[in-house]
Amino acid sequence: DQQVKQNSPSLSVQEGRISILNCDYTNSMFDYFLWYKKYPAEGPTFLISISSIKDKNEDGRFTVFLNKSAKHLSLHIVPSQPGDSAVYFCAAASGTYKYIFGTGTRLKVLA
Amino acid sequence: DSGVTQTPKHLITATGQRVTLRCSPRSGDLSVYWYQQSLDQGLQFLIQYYNGEERAKGNILERFSAQQFPDLHSELNLSSLELGDSALYFCASSAADRGPYNSPLHFGNGTRLTVT
Numbered sequence: 001d002q003q004v005k006q007n008s009p010s011l012s013v014q015e016g017r018i019s020i021l022n023c024d025y026t027n028s029m030f031d032y033f034l035w036y037k038k039y040p041a042e043g044p045t046f047l048i049s050i051s052s053i054k055d056k057n058e059d060g061r062f063t064v065f066l067n068k069s070a071k072h073l074s075l076h077i078v079p080s081q082p083g084d085s086a087v088y089f090c091a092a093a094s095g096t097y098k099y100i101f102g103t104g105t106r107l108k109v110l111a
Numbered sequence: 112d113s114g115v116t117q118t119p120k121h122l123i124t125a126t127g128q129r130v131t132l133r134c135s136p137r138s139g140d141l142s143v144y145w146y147q148q149s150l151d152q153g154l155q156f157l158i159q160y161y162n163g164e165e166r167a168k169g170n171i172l173e174r175f176s177a178q179q180f181p182d183l184h185s186e187l188n189l190s191s192l193e194l195g196d197s198a199l200y201f202c203a204s205s206a207a208d209r210g211p212y213n214s215p216l217h218f219g220n221g222t223r224l225t226v227t
Binding site: 045 | 115117156167169203217218219220221
């Protein structure tokens with residue numbers, strides 16, 4: 001049972017445009033959400049997080065939006081840069097120590 | 112550099128064998144997590160330790176075991192290896208004890224295990 005889903009395996013975006021990566025979850029107990037970026041041959045790197053008491057969190061070019069009623073979160077990258085090309089994982093957690101990850105979306109930013 | 116160190120980077124072994132993967136957490140982090148990433152799969156949570164004690168278990172097989180030592184490094188032991196155990200194994204650490212809030216995981220670069 002995949003509790004955290006990233007339904008788009010890949011996404012291509014032109015440099016300078018907005019990248020929107022989506023994530024859906026099924027467990028209403030999740031109350032903390034994170035996005036990670038992964039380059040080949042490296043471990044995932046933490047990007048940005050949001051708790052369920054907020055609906056938006058912004059850090060530079062990265063913004064995460066949370067829609068609790070739809071059990072949906074998204075990561076916006078504006079403007080997209082070639083160095084943003086990587087696999088992006090969303091993750092969800094509750095008070096039970098477990099961070100549950102999605103299967104990832106491969107973002108390619110075209111120069 | 113996340114500060115989390117995993118060794119070895121690569122491991123090739125035969126079916127039926129046993130291997131040990133090692134992880135040193137970031138300085139000051141007391142929690143260690145192990146994840147498995149198979150081809151085209153997400154990161155599957157295996158197990159979490161906090162200051163030497165097991166705190167949470169995920170989809171960890173009975174052939175797998177882990178421990179966290181007094182110096183906080185952790186080892187993941189995989190035995191009776193099967194072809195399907197071939198994967199990337201990641202270790203992550205965090206400072207948090209009871210829950211993840213405001214304390215994201217920091218990952219090592221993983222150990223790639225190939226079972227032939």
